[in-house]
Amino acid sequence: MKNRFFLTRLRVRYLCHLLFFMVMAFEVTAQTTVTITGKVTDVKGGPLPGVSVTLKGSTTGGVTNSEGVYTIKLTNGTGTLVFSFVGHKKQEIAIAGRKTINVELQEDENSLEEVKVVVAYGTQKKESLVSSITTINPKELKGPTSNLTTMLAGRLSGVVAYQRSGEPGSDNAQFFIRE
Known part of the structure; x- marks a missing residue:
């Protein structure tokens, strides 16, 4: 009886060890990178x-x-x-x-021939553009003046803005566009 109990205990211990090693082997193979x-x-x-x-x-x-x-x-x-x-x-x-x-x-x-450039009103092929394109964010146009033309002055590359008079009511700026 004592021998039988010892053999059963030995088998259970053997199975537990075997199960433990199988689980560890599975984890090791699953974690390899x-x-x-x-x-x-x-x-x-x-x-x-x-x-x-x-x-x-x-x-x-x-x-x-x-x-x-x-x-x-x-x-x-x-x-x-x-x-x-x-x-x-x-x-x-x-x-x-x-x-x-x-x-x-x-x-x-x-x-490379299919490169497209996004412009304000859609997209164009890069090869069809023959000039520079400059954009401005409308949030940048808020300022102390009520005239939009004076707010554009100095904010666009290739555009020169000037104001001929400081007389009230004639404060529109004129623009020259560099070619």
Whole structure:
């Protein structure tokens, strides 16, 4: 009877230890992170700062520094990294267990032609703009004077405003626009 009780106790202890080690092994494998680093360059070998590096299908990602170097931490070493940068073709590279992935991004000639500039009344292609555009916030036009033309003076680049008279009622400023 005493032997039987001892064997049952030993089995329970053995099962508890086995269960404990299985749980710890699962936690250790679930918490492993893989750090992937690399350098992103252009076709001439120069570093590309500001390149977006993301894991495809997730929000995990980062940006290259001024030397074109990136570091990204992943929960596992699988998946595909997506490299994108303005004026360059997007590139997708499978990780396949590698710790260092260096990338050379190719220029995309067509993407630069499609750059649009937002103007007050909509958007225009950058190539169709032949002059400078200056904006002013309406909150900046509040001041001690009741005349809008005097409030614009000195607030717009390329515009020279002058007032010919200080006579009451004739305080409108005149403008010269630099070409």
